[in-house]
Amino acid sequence: MxxxxxxxxxxxxxxxxxxxxxxxxxxxxxxxxxxxxxxxxxxxxxxxxxxxxxxxxxxxxxxxxxxxxxxxxxxxxxxxxxxxxxxxxxxxxxxxxxxxxxxxxxxxxxxxxxxCGDIEKLMKTADILLSDEFSLIVAEKMKSGITFAAAREEAAVKLGAEKDILSxxxxxxxxxxxxxxxxxxxxxxxxxxxxxxxxxxxxxxxxxxxxxxxxxxxxxxxxxxxxxxxxxxxxxxxxxxxxxxDIRRADRAFLGILRTKAQEDFKKLPDLSEGIENKLYFSLRVAKSLDELYGMIKSKRYTLARVRRLVLSAVLGFDKKFFMxxxxxxxxxxxxxxxxxxxxxxxxxxxxxxxxxxxxxxxxxxxxxxxxxxxxxxxxxxxxxxxxxxxxxxxxxxxxx
Amino acid sequence: MxxxxxxxxxxxxxxxxxxxxxxxxxxxxxxxxxxxxxxxxxxxxxxxxxxxxxxxxxxxxxxxxxxxxxxxxxxxxxxxxxxxxxxxxxxxxxxxxxxxxxxxxxxxxxxxxxxCGDIEKLMKTADILLSDEFSLIVAEKMKSGITFAAAREEAAVKLGAEKDILSxxxxxxxxxxxxxxxxxxxxxxxxxxxxxxxxxxxxxxxxxxxxxxxxxxxxxxxxxxxxxxxxxxxxxxxxxxxxxxDIRRADRAFLGILRTKAQEDFKKLPDLSEGIENKLYFSLRVAKSLDELYGMIKSKRYTLARVRRLVLSAVLGFDKKFFMxxxxxxxxxxxxxxxxxxxxxxxxxxxxxxxxxxxxxxxxxxxxxxxxxxxxxxxxxxxxxxxxxxxxxxxxxxxxx
The missing domain is CATH 3.40.50.620 (HUPs)
Structure with a gap:
């Protein structure tokens, strides 16, 4: 195929x-x-x-x-x-x-x-990432406390993927x-x-x-x-x-829109985990700029890009029913x-x-x-x-x- | 009393x-x-x-x-x-x-x-403004197309109020x-x-x-x-x-908040007349600043102060149930x-x-x-x-x- x-x-x-x-x-x-x-x-x-x-x-x-x-x-x-x-x-x-x-x-x-520039290697890696074995190994590795990205790479390499592809x-x-x-x-x-x-x-x-x-x-x-x-x-x-x-010009606008929202408005956002919607709500109550808000929510699990998407999704009122x-x-x-x-x-x-x-x-x-x-x-x-x-x-x- | x-x-x-x-x-x-x-x-x-x-x-x-x-x-x-x-x-x-x-x-x-500095005159004028006669004369005068303020003053004077008090x-x-x-x-x-x-x-x-x-x-x-x-x-x-x-610092914020609202959100605002809530909705779709928005809505009947209140009431989501x-x-x-x-x-x-x-x-x-x-x-x-x-x-x- x-x-x-x-x-x-x-x-x-x-x-x-x-x-x-x-x-x-x-x-x-x-x-x-x-x-x-x-x-x-x-x-x-x-x-x-x-x-x-x-x-x-x-x-x-x-x-x-x-x-x-x-x-x-x-x-x-x-x-x-x-x-x-x-x-x-x-x-x-x-x-x-x-x-x-x-x-x-x-x-x-x-x-x-x-x-990598090599489609064969990528196709092979994709098959590895889709395998049931891969999921099991990742789950196992994450128990040791390493990040998802690290667990993912280690598991793929274990199943035969080339070392640097996933980085x-x-x-x-x-x-x-x-x-x-x-x-x-x-x-x-x-x-x-x-x-x-x-x-x-x-x-x-x-x-x-x-x-x-x-x-x-x-x-x-x-x-x-x-x-x-x-x-x-x-x-x-x-x-x-x-x-x-330039998003910086809308900094107060986006903060203002977030300030008009109730805590429950954040429940329907996509890509939530760890009660991040509550962290978002409480952080935006104190943040004085978008950058400050991002910094408050960012964590090992929530990368900066993911946090930025979360915040802007809230501004735009995304509905998770369209997610995936x-x-x-x-x-x-x-x-x-x-x-x-x-x-x-x-x-x-x-x-x-x-x-x-x-x-x-x-x-x-x-x-x-x-x-x-x-x-x-x-x-x-x-x-x-x-x-x-x-x-x-x-x-x-x-x-x- | x-x-x-x-x-x-x-x-x-x-x-x-x-x-x-x-x-x-x-x-x-x-x-x-x-x-x-x-x-x-x-x-x-x-x-x-x-x-x-x-x-x-x-x-x-x-x-x-x-x-x-x-x-x-x-x-x-x-x-x-x-x-x-x-x-x-x-x-x-x-x-x-x-x-x-x-x-x-x-x-x-x-x-x-x-x-005016004279409480007697003001008390007397208040009684005139509260009289049934006054309302009738105002309604009559407004038929000629003059503004409410002008009709109000003319009617009050007719009933004995001093000329300049209401101006x-x-x-x-x-x-x-x-x-x-x-x-x-x-x-x-x-x-x-x-x-x-x-x-x-x-x-x-x-x-x-x-x-x-x-x-x-x-x-x-x-x-x-x-x-x-x-x-x-x-x-x-x-x-x-x-x-x-300074409200000018929140210009984009307030425009942004208004932009997130649906037309029907404006129906519960207080002090509406002449379908002004629809005019507000359609004006805010084109306005590039609050001042521009005010200018679009202002009319003989809707003074600038009233328009500004209307717009900010919408930003704050006022509920008319508290009005009067x-x-x-x-x-x-x-x-x-x-x-x-x-x-x-x-x-x-x-x-x-x-x-x-x-x-x-x-x-x-x-x-x-x-x-x-x-x-x-x-x-x-x-x-x-x-x-x-x-x-x-x-x-x-x-x-x-």
Whole structure:
């Protein structure tokens, strides 16, 4: 079911309709390299991108409209949105939504960048992680008091995985894609490209491929010119400081929203454990900034990214009923001429929406998902140098050739 | 039932236990003159002050704790709080709560400043405003399309009121006190002191008595030294820029809170007419600041102060069930030695609370009123240069000698 796309197989091999799951926050040279690879070795390139809130529990530095536009300019054929309920969620949920959307948009292959660059090794590791034995060993190891991440790595190595695979973030995310597809029994193939340049979160400027967090830092500090050195030529000069969103501008707004909530409002949040919803409530009573709040909740078990997601999920009033479920519809943000042609042939088992007005006709789950999306965008609008109005979801214009 | 306290009667007349309803936003020389007058001509001086949100639909520039402290320093014996549901309400509701609290705290006289300075004229005008004839004439006059304020003045003059009385804000507020007491059948006497110096909202700096809005402007612009020139000696040097609250700091917070609300959430707000709750909802969808929002809703019928109150009532989730009702408890913020002695003798028909912990034992209306108060203070906390924590209501320490 899964083809092997390790580097030795590339010569002469065609990828077919290739899917990429990404945040493009912002789209940089590393992303461009992945898109170019998909374009050169396959047919149509389909992307599922995070909406205005991203997986690390933050707002995207540029709106999804802007990021979809950039993706199309850089060679992507179809850009679909990952609704905020999944985009600002665990890696598992993020992966679940991503592969499910890609499959329904007619992709046969999912392409991702990884530190290991070897799809065979990753496929094998995925099988290990999915085995019953693995769960048993992890449970056993955690009794000794080590972290889940450490127990997970030790158990995988014990079952034959290569030592360093699970310590690298892009390997891990790729593994989540593979695992999600296996769980959903989607007949997708996987391919990986060796990640070049600096590791995730690195600040080394020497490379042509610096980390997205380094680029964001430059953008948020106002140095767009500098940030653009690491972005593809096609999109340089395409945004101004006015179009940059910074969560710090909404610090009091998000604190204020949390302050209006009752303790019981936090019970329906996803991804809770250890009574964290109560810790959240009591911490937000004393926190004077979001950063202070994150610091109060962070623990060995609740990483900073997880805490940030928890807090922003509370701000947006997430409902856990959508957690670890597949999305009820797929929303297209834009397409190229080739993408438009492809989209007509794709047979999706869930509605594919081109205009938000179509969502009103869907089931109540779809409307709930979209309502959360609208609120997310209305609050995202408070993160700009001058607040934007509400209802931008309704004003969104499908990007087309 | 109502004694005449026109100036001719002052010589030798004692006021008894004297009540003053005020915002002290901030306490200035004009207020001090009123307090001194009450002290010199009466016994105990009791004040009911607005909490952290004030009648004009704004936050108080200094916290109620600070303003209560200032009042005590300036000679007031008992400071009671007007809960936010009344303090940020119509003049009628504000007056209703004020006189009701003063009466229950054992006052026999309510003292206020007015432009007319003649209590006989004001008593007579109050009777006119309360007459059935008056309502009929107002209704008739409004058919011609003039504003309610204009119709009200014309009708009053027709029934024998002096021409300029109803065009002056302090006369009007005094009239509301008298009318509220009459409606509640409270055996209170009223006295007025001629207001000196500049009219309400004036910016003329020439006088010793400038308007509170002018002083606030100086405080909010950071010029505390200048503002203190118009404040009593007893309190000069008692606050720093850090203790000044400015609603502009919560602009995004309040917009954000409004953005999380559904259209139907606005139905339970007090003081609605003409479907204003829907206008509010649709305006807040496009407004990029509170000022912009106010401007969108303002109309001939909805004055700026009323609109500001409406918007902030929505932020605080006011419930109209408390509108035009008397408060369920009286909370004391502080007292002098004389005030402490007096308070033991006062026989209130509603609970008089010294510690917030006592409120938990009261009825559900009381707890609802206090819950709104807590939220108001938690959001007020976002109006400082650095946000303050939640729960300051619980930390409030009764000011005592």
């Amino acid at each position: 899964y083809s092997n796309f390790s580097s030795a197989f590339w010569e002469g091999y065609r990828l077919g309709v290739t899917g990429i799951i990404a945040e493009f926050n912002p789209l940089h040279n590393g992303h461009k390299r992945l898109i170019d690879f998909a374009e050169k070795n396959g047919d149509t390139v389909v992307c599922v991108i995070s909406g205005n809130f991203v997986e690390r529990g933050d707002v995207a530095c540029l709106s999804k409209a802007k990021r979809a536009e950039f993706a199309l300019k850089c060679g992507v054929d179809i850009v679909a949105e990952m609704p905020v309920l999944w985009s600002m969620s665990t890696a598992q949920n993020f992966a679940l939504c991503g592969v499910f959307e890609l499959y329904n948009l007619g992709c046969d292959t999912v392409l991702f960048g990884s530190e 690298k973030p892009n390997n891990n995310l790729g593994l989540e894609y593979i695992i999600a597809a296996k769980k959903l029994k989607l007949p997708l193939k996987f391919a990986t490209v060796l990640r070049e340049g600096e590791p995730h979160d690195s600040k080394n400027e020497g490379s042509n491929y610096v980390s997205a967090s380094f680029i964001r830092e430059k953008i948020l500090s106002g140095d767009i010119g500098y940030a653009e050195r690491f972005m593809p030529l096609q999109i340089r000069g395409s945004f101004s400081p006015d179009s940059v969103a 479920r597949t999305p009820p519809y797929i929303r297209i943000l834009g397409f190229s001429a080739r993408g438009e042609e492809h989209i007509r042939t794709a047979v999706s088992i869930i509605p594919v929406v081109m205009r938000v007005s179509e969502i009103a006709k869907l089931d109540s789950d779809s409307r709930d998902v979209f309502e959360t999306e609208c609120l997310a965008t209305d609050l995202y609008a408070l993160c700009f140098s001058r607040p934007l109005e509400c209802g931008l979801e309704y004003k969104y214009k499908l990007l087309k050739p | 109502y004694s005449n306290f026109s100036s001719a009667f002052w010589e030798g007349y004692r006021l008894g236990v004297t009540g003053i309803i005020a915002e002290f936003n901030p306490l200035h020389n004009g207020h001090k003159r009123l307090i001194d007058f009450a002290e010199k001509n009466g016994d105990t001086v009791v004040c009911v002050i607005s909490g952290n949100f004030v009648e004009r639909g704004d936050v108080a520039c200094l916290s109620k704790a600070k303003r209560a402290e200032f009042a005590l320093k300036c000679g007031v014996d008992i400071v009671a709080e007007m809960p936010v549901l009344w303090s940020m309400s119509t003049a009628q509701n504000f007056a209703l709560c004020g006189v009701f609290e003063l009466y229950n705290l054992g006052c026999d006289t309510v003292l206020f400043g007015s432009e 002056k804000p302090n006369n009007n507020l005094g009239l509301e006190y008298i009318i509220a007491a009459k409606k509640l059948k409270l055996p209170l006497k009223f006295a007025t002191v001629l207001r000196e110096g500049e009219p309400h909202d004036s910016k003329n700096e020439g006088s010793n008595y400038v308007s509170a809005s002018f002083i606030r402007e100086k405080i909010l612009s950071g010029d505390i030294g200048y503002a203190e020139r118009f404040m009593p000696l007893q309190i000069r040097g008692s606050f720093s820029p850090d203790s000044v609250a 009702r008397t408060p369920p408890y009286i909370r004391i913020l502080g007292f002098s030695a004389r005030g402490e002695e007096h308070i033991r003798t006062a026989v209130s028909i509603i609970p008089v609370v010294m510690r917030v912990s006592e409120i938990a034992k009261l009825d559900s209306d009381s707890r609802d009123v206090f819950e709104t108060e807590c939220l108001a203070t938690d959001l007020y906390a976002l109006c400082f240069s650095r946000p303050l924590e939640c729960g300051l209501e619980y930390k409030y320490k009764l000011l005592k000698p």
